[in-house]
Amino acid sequence: MSAIPKPPVPGPLNPSRRLLLGPGPSDVHPRVLAAMGMPLVGHLDPEFVAMMDETQDLLRYAFQTTNRMTLAVSGTGSAGMETVIVNLIEPGDRMLVCVNGVFGGRMVDVAERAGAQVTAIERPYGEVFDPEEVRAAVKKVNPKLVGIVHAETSTGAWQPVEEIARIAHEAGALIAIDTVTALAGIPVEIDAWEIDAVYSGTQKCLSCPPGLAPVSLGPRAVEVLERRKAKVQSWYLDLSMIQRYWGSDRFYHHTAPISMNYALREALAIVAEEGLEARFARHALNGRALHEGLAAMGLSLLTDPKHRLPQLTCVKIPDGVDDLTVRRRLLKDWGIEVGGGLGPFKGQAWRIGLMGYGSRQSSVTLLLSALETCLRDLGVSVPPGEGIRAAAAVYSEAAK
């Protein structure tokens, strides 16, 4: 008999139906869920190898790159961040990190653990960097690598990166960008912007479950990787080995998460079917309808309209309203998940995601309606029906 007895055997798995309008995971497309449930083939099966090739081509389209080293790391978006950093940084290398939210802050921590000499420049949460600030810092620090977040999941700020990539290159540095929340929601142009390294996650605008991290390295970054003196500190995230596993020699590294790769392939096929332009236009439209609706209800958005993401909106919680009371009720009565604030926004803001499959008119209408009811019941003065009316006007205008 076992020394440690059986725990109570839990009943059947029966997750409640949610409308995931938080910062991720986002609502997963039904076709992607179906892919997750398909029977497995082996990770060296010719069918799986062909599927990995298809996935790489589809990922190159999503990233708008011809980079050969474009693949999915077998971990979540944070593993993608660590992959880029540990492959490009050797102990003692200088790295400049632009921090205007949680994920820039995380980059500093990851880089320090990789032995980098990190210099961080900061902007308040919700703001973005002016290229001139970055230029001044690059001049001072002379870094090997500049890291910046394209779409800050903690604030909803949309950071233009093209000019910053130019600044990095003028100083002989590489540029790495975090597109976890950006990819397939707003334009990401790896080749046109000359980005050297990029990572993302599956659980945002790709509408795939969390579990993989798309990564792409351009020629300058590959050269840095090939010229390393020391081995990459992480065996699991060593791109030179992972590349050989994805590549034509199919060199055994680890066992790829088969089902997650099925899901990513299906999610990327859906992106290609829709087309990037149509997808960005859809995200922009639904984001605008949400922003207009929230404003018409008298709520304040925390990011300047010039740098506001359509797929992730940070809205100020009205004075006197308790964060958790509202979020719990949205979840309980409507099955809607929205996110709480992070860092200085904790308890001060909600984060509303309209990502991938979740970016649709019905999400906007239901959320605005439910939120209006919640706030009115808490005694907040909300003009009746104004939020929905303002959103509807955006859709009518777009349909003309």
Add this chain to the structure above:
Amino acid sequence: MSAIPKPPVPGPLNPSRRLLLGPGPSDVHPRVLAAMGMPLVGHLDPEFVAMMDETQDLLRYAFQTTNRMTLAVSGTGSAGMETVIVNLIEPGDRMLVCVNGVFGGRMVDVAERAGAQVTAIERPYGEVFDPEEVRAAVKKVNPKLVGIVHAETSTGAWQPVEEIARIAHEAGALIAIDTVTALAGIPVEIDAWEIDAVYSGTQKCLSCPPGLAPVSLGPRAVEVLERRKAKVQSWYLDLSMIQRYWGSDRFYHHTAPISMNYALREALAIVAEEGLEARFARHALNGRALHEGLAAMGLSLLTDPKHRLPQLTCVKIPDGVDDLTVRRRLLKDWGIEVGGGLGPFKGQAWRIGLMGYGSRQSSVTLLLSALETCLRDLGVSVPPGEGIRAAAAVYSEAAK
């Protein structure tokens, strides 16, 4: 318009039905596949938090431990290996690794990248270590950590570890074991054997897709972790942070792979329903039937019967038979996957897995029958029907 045009949009995902009898991924239980396809809740949803608690209890049962720090890392089995090593090793620490196959060898590489001074002792592929050899090496090296593989996926060798744990402790060292292929297939007694650190994977005897790495640390290992001078070099695999995410304060770390966690919970529930004793007996019976069947066909097994795993069998490829010809035909005509050899066994051996849901009489019978046909068609002299008869005799005997 996008600069990088759309690749051809691939047709519907339609993986062929396989019987996965290789070294992993193993055949996934239908209930686990169903769990993979269920709609997602958020990773901070109260339902998901409750599910993670259930999963921890079920994992403790599978590992036979009361260790509080028992959880699943969001990567595959190799990420589990790296997790244990980078959390317990600081630069300059001495580690002794016992290498008798690919995965022991991998441990050396991972530990060196973590800055350990590694001493490796070796046994030929397919053999196991005598505790006295380990004792001598421990005396000489005086390591902080001893690492050994419990069930070598590359050879099918079953390494007893209890005595080696005692030897490590007598010298003041910690013991870490790799149970990727062992867990839920043969007894793994973390508390009774006083194992300090253990990791596994989901895609072997748990019959869950690859993608998570169950890990458990005992009190001595937790103390070492808590007293570290340097931060863990990997942010993604830092157990002190991951523990807080799984723990009651639910401190945000990364976004857990929701669907994979559904699957693991379901797979572990199935283990608890069956019960560990019954599960081990089933693996032992099917393994014995396979071994008897292969021997009756005139094939040689590469591991000594005293140290032969029931869930992974390394069988010598008969002289003059081409490895790939047979494996390709098994896959094409019967949809059966078996594995090729690794390292010195490449082209010399097949690896046959009977793991978790795949460990059943029908797998044994179909494989023996198909293999007999393949070999006969290649001109190998195989006594007709003897393999199946010998396997059937094992089942008859067991049914008495």
